[in-house]
Amino acid sequence: MSDLQNTASSDFANVRQAMLRGLRGRCPHCGKGRLFRAFLKVSDHCADCGEELHHHRADDFPAYLVIVIVGHIVVPLLLAVETNYTPPYWVSMTLWPSLTAVLSLALLQPVKGAVVGLQWAMGMHGFETSKRNRAAPVQQPSFT
Numbered sequence: 148m149s150d151l152q153n154t155a156s157s158d159f160a161n162v163r164q165a166m167l168r169g170l171r172g173r174c175p176h177c178g179k180g181r182l183f184r185a186f187l188k189v190s191d192h193c194a195d196c197g198e199e200l201h202h203h204r205a206d207d208f209p210a211y212l213v214i215v216i217v218g219h220i221v222v223p224l225l226l227a228v229e230t231n232y233t234p235p236y237w238v239s240m241t242l243w244p245s246l247t248a249v250l251s252l253a254l255l256q257p258v259k260g261a262v263v264g265l266q267w268a269m270g271m272h273g274f275e276t277s278k279r280n281r282a283a284p285v286q287q288p289s290f291t
């Protein structure tokens with residue numbers, strides 16, 4: 148495997164690891180500290196390793212992703228149930244909005260965590276300094 152392939156697969160592994168840590172609500176750098184200080188409020192920095200996390204610019208992207216994911220779950224389910232079983236209206240009017248709300252609330256924080264992890268791993272926005280520091284070789288003191 149060439150150096151370029153090694154670098155690419157290593158970058159992919161780092162991005163995947165940071166996104167999985169964010170998905171679990173953990174700091175993308177150390178995986179231990181809490182990423183969120185409230186439901187959707189990202190901590191300013193990691194309490195465990197001190198990594199600055201306030202640089203994220205997730206904005207509305209997690210909400211868009213949740214809409215896409217929930218839509219791809221609820222709409223096929225709704226169509227399958229409505230065409231095959233034709234439940235009473237009151238069941239449809241309580242089941243589908245409730246399922247949509249529960250899934251949306253359940254997915255919003257993990258998806259936002261994954262987006263913050265992605266931004267951190269890619270060095271986007273204010274995370275570029277952090278990425279540069281992670282990539283820099285360790286300076287050995289010279290004794291000449």
Ligand SMILES: [Zn+2]
Pocket residue numbers: 174175176177178179180193194195196197198
């Ligand atoms: Zn940390």
